[in-house]
Amino acid sequence: MSARRGEIGLGDLATALARLEIVSEAQLRVVGRCLGLGGLSFGSVGTLQTAADARLKHRRPPPRPQEPKPQRQLPPLPAAPPGPPAERLDTVMEPLPAAVSSEILRPEWFAQPAAVIPRERGAPRAALFPQHTAPGLLSAAVATLRPGRWPDIDRLVEHIIANRPFREVPRLPVPSQSRGVQLLLDRNAPMTPFYADQGDLVRSFAAVVGQSRCEVCEFVDDPAAACAYSLADQPTAWRPQPGRPVVVVSDFGLGESSGSAPRLPPQAWRRFATALKRRGCPLIAIVPFPPAAWPVWVERHFIAIHWDPRTRAENVRALVGAGHLVAP
Numbered sequence: 001m002s003a004r005r006g007e008i009g010l011g012d013l014a015t016a017l018a019r020l021e022i023v024s025e026a027q028l029r030v031v032g033r034c035l036g037l038g039g040l041s042f043g044s045v046g047t048l049q050t051a052a053d054a055r056l057k058h059r060r061p062p063p064r065p066q067e068p069k070p071q072r073q074l075p076p077l078p079a080a081p082p083g084p085p086a087e088r089l090d091t092v093m094e095p096l097p098a099a100v101s102s103e104i105l106r107p108e109w110f111a112q113p114a115a116v117i118p119r120e121r122g123a124p125r126a127a128l129f130p131q132h133t134a135p136g137l138l139s140a141a142v143a144t145l146r147p148g149r150w151p152d153i154d155r156l157v158e159h160i161i162a163n164r165p166f167r168e169v170p171r172l173p174v175p176s177q178s179r180g181v182q183l184l185l186d187r188n189a190p191m192t193p194f195y196a197d198q199g200d201l202v203r204s205f206a207a208v209v210g211q212s213r214c215e216v217c218e219f220v221d222d223p224a225a226a227c228a229y230s231l232a233d234q235p236t237a238w239r240p241q242p243g244r245p246v247v248v249v250s251d252f253g254l255g256e257s258s259g260s261a262p263r264l265p266p267q268a269w270r271r272f273a274t275a276l277k278r279r280g281c282p283l284i285a286i287v288p289f290p291p292a293a294w295p296v297w298v299e300r301h302f303i304a305i306h307w308d309p310r311t312r313a314e315n316v317r318a319l320v321g322a323g324h325l326v327a328p
Contacts, residue, residue, distance in 0.1 A: 136313035142245040143175035143323035175323035180213025190255035243326040273301035282324035
């Protein structure tokens with residue numbers, strides 16, 4: 001099967017006219033018939049032949065094979081520089097005398113003693129419960145009533161008049177801190193400014209009830225999930241003990257800003273307070289905000305004490321009385 005050949009056009013005719021020397025119209029017609037073109041004359045192909053001659057004239061010649069270029073010879077390496085002389089040259093320079101430190105010129109201010117500017121100390125942090133009032137008001141806050149050494153004459157008379165026997169002599173109750181205290185510290189972000197004051201409060205309670213009877217726990221949101229942490233940061237879940245006072249140190253959400261996370265709702269605080277009262281635990285709250293800002297339910301479920309330097313022991317006794325009445 002033969003390959004298909006392209007159609008013959010005027011370009012082929014122009015190429016033939018440029019290569020052949022045609023002197024008569026008969027030769028022109030023969031070339032035209034060979035190419036399949038008829039009716040040719042010198043008048044009709046004159047312009048075409050001129051264009052073909054110019055086309056062949058300006059055709060780019062075929063490239064010539066490039067001859068290999070001779071390699072350039074590198075110049076010889078320079079000779080090595082001469083080495084140092086074998087003999088030692090004597091110098092004509094004289095050494096300078098050593099300068100004594102006292103002869104060195106120094107500015108006048110260098111000899112003056114340096115002035116030590118004393119650093120100004122900031123104002124000392126004032127404790128929210130000052131040292132001279134903290135023992136009395138904290139003792140009144142966690143005091144529980146227990147039988148004292150003196151008999152209760154009024155109750156004895158009542159028993160005798162009513163002819164009621166008694167197994168032991170009734171005694172007058174006296175306040176005592178022997179049951180200790182459980183401290184629940186709110187460590188939420190709004191309570192950050194009071195972290196140092198919480199440390200003061202822990203030390204003051206430990207001085208009042210004794211270090212071994214002062215249990216310190218921390219919580220973030222829910223006080224029922226408070227934990228005590230050992231020196232190795234091992235948490236121990238808080239467990240209330242019947243008859244032992246519980247002190248919650250919190251702002252009850254009063255210090256939170258608009259961008260802070262939501263705090264524990266009031267319903268959860270009410271459930272917490274109700275559960276402790278069923279166990280017979282006196283529940284006290286120490287709040288760093290003034291009473292005018294407290295929600296109503298705080299004073300309803302807690303014995304709330306304002307954490308302020310102006311709070312006195314008589315203010316606490318007005319809330320607690322002689323002491324918390326707990327089961328023996």
